Amino acid sequence: MSDLPADLPSSAPRHGPATMQDVADAAGVSRVTVSKFFNGGASLKPATRERIEAACRTLQYSPDPHAVSLVKGRSNLIGVVLPVISEPYFAAVLQTLEQEAATQGLQLLIQSSANDPAREAAALLALKAMKVAGIIITVVDSMQNAALLDSLAREMRIVHFDTYLTPACHHVLNDNHQSIRLLVEHCLARGRKPAYLGAPHIAFPSRPERLESYLDALRAAGLPPCVVPVAEEEHTWRFEAYAHKYVGQWLAEGSWREAQIGALVCATDRLALGAMRAMREHGLEPGRDLLVCGHDDLSFSEYLHPALTTARQDVARLGRAAIECLSLPDDYFNARRPYFERRLPAELVIRESA
Known part of the structure; x- marks a missing residue:
């Protein structure tokens, strides 16, 4: 049965996707009224809104978000x-x-830069x-894209998530000083000096x-630091292989x-994964011979x-x-x-590896 109220006029058979005019005809209102509805028209009567919503459900109609953005000059994207x-x-x-955006009536357009400045610039210009x-x-x-980001920030709001180029921007980050300090102090409390x-x-x-x-945490404890040597110029997202190579x-x-090292604090959980394999290949049991800590608590970490x-x-x-920003x-x-x-604090999660 139709979802339209009984007093709505029935529409003629359609060929192809429904249009805004189809919705207007089915709801018994003008196309201008339907357009106002999709652009957030607060002045529409509740009964009118109900008729339009019912027509949209029956016709399975949703507006083209790009067309709406052209009208409004800004979209919900x-x-x-x-x-x-x-x-x-x-x-x-x-x-x-995605979950939070949905509560605000927003939708996401997702792009990947592949950690490449040229692809990042192309993604920004496309958006x-x-x-x-x-x-x-x-x-x-x-x-490389600092000037482009500055230019875009004058046209729209840009939120830097997890990273930024300079602190003079809108940003949302983990409190990195607090989270690493938690891990180092935990190792020291166990009587193990961490690298x-x-x-x-x-x-x-x-x-x-x-x-x-x-x-800072090692200095505060009066201990000399021990940082695993790596190639500073290496850029890779293959964290497990990176850790396996350099820890090995x-x-x-x-x-x-x-240096009497008894633990290893890794900057990410994925690094810890590669590090633990390297330890076993050298006859060491993670969590016993060397304590191991990661960072992030990814879904695989407890398993x-x-x-x-x-x-x-x-x-x-x-x-x-x-x-929110x-x-x-x-x-x-x-x-x-x-x-x-x-900058939001992290929580220490203690498991068998330390």
Whole structure:
């Protein structure tokens, strides 16, 4: 049976997708009224809105978001640009962003930069052409697109998620100093001096901030730091292979024994995964011979052997904060509060690896 109220006129048989005029005819209103409905017309009577909604359900009609954006000059679309989409952390971020955006009546357009400045620029320009309401971006660690980002920020709101080029921007980040300090202090409380394995050169400011936090914590404890040597110029998202390679070289070199290292703090859970394989290949049992800590609490972390001690980022709150920034009115910002700035603490999750 039709979902239309009984007093609505029946429409003639259609060929092809329904149009806005079909909705107007079925609801017994003008096309202008239907257009006003889709553009958020608050002046429409409840009965009129009900008739239009019923007609849309029956005709299975939804407006072309690009056409709506042309009329309004801005859409309900939010652009999201991430370096990788398959990475477990960013998959969790996307899920949170989609859920939160839906509560605000927003939809996401997702682009991947593949950690390439040229692809990042192309993604940003494509989103600009689609007149998105704003952009959430995890930027590539390169200044190549700094001028483009500055230009776009004068046209729309851009929220930097997990990374930024400079702190003078809207940003939502994990509190990297707090989270690494949690892990280092936990190892020290267990009577184990930790070494540190940083991430490849792909993310700013998390990479230098996490290293700085490790160094500060060791100095505060009166201990010399021990950082696993890596090739500084290496840019890769293959974290497991990266950790396996450099931790294996470090263990083979042997200086960690002389330094009385009893634990390894890794900048991400994926690094910890590669590090634990390298340990086993050198006859060491993770969680016994060397404690191991990761960072992020990815979905696989509790199912490793041993289950991974880690710092859990509050991805849900981070995602909500990013959408909140895009939803704030322009007059929220002023000379004393030019930017939306959120750094959220992590939670220590203790498991068998430490």
